[in-house]
Amino acid sequence: MRYAFAKDCITPKLGTRLAGFNRTIPVQGVLDDLFLQVLLIEDKNQQQFLLISGDIIGFESSFVKKMRRFVNKKYPQVSESAVCFNATHTHGGPATIYFVEAIGAYDKSYMNFLEKKLKLLIEEVISAKMKNAEISGGNGQCELSVNRRLPT
Numbered sequence: 001m002r003y004a005f006a007k008d009c010i011t012p013k014l015g016t017r018l019a020g021f022n023r024t025i026p027v028q029g030v031l032d033d034l035f036l037q038v039l040l041i042e043d044k045n046q047q048q049f050l051l052i053s054g055d056i057i058g059f060e061s062s063f064v065k066k067m068r069r070f071v072n073k074k075y076p077q078v079s080e081s082a083v084c085f086n087a088t089h090t091h092g093g094p095a096t097i098y099f100v101e102a103i104g105a106y107d108k109s110y111m112n113f114l115e116k117k118l119k120l121l122i123e124e125v126i127s128a129k130m131k132n133a134e135i136s137g138g139n140g141q142c143e144l145s146v147n148r149r150l151p152t
Contacts, residue, residue, distance in 0.1 A: 010056070014028065037052070038121040055092075057091060060096060
């Protein structure tokens, strides 16, 4: 297996309104930056898989479809079904999915910024020199964020 990886900062500008929790006060400072990361994995048959992860509240489905089409059109070796999106679901960034307006209006200017960053990162990993890697997995149990409504 081989891989390539790239990431870039996507922290919004000061004054940007944040998503969720009925936030009315725009961002006034930054404790930790937000990042957009792209991982390209290629198997022994040269099939490629693209994992896109963003420190945002979520990826709007229309944005996902648009970016999958972009990837497949520009890089036909990566099928649309091999492009996966993950959001960390942070409330420390702009509204990137459509909400009830009271908890965060969809931020079109930030989404334009995010799209440009993502396209550059995708180009970077596709054109990067791939590195060799091995993948492994495991499982375990975590008592953090459990469903407390069900009896244990």
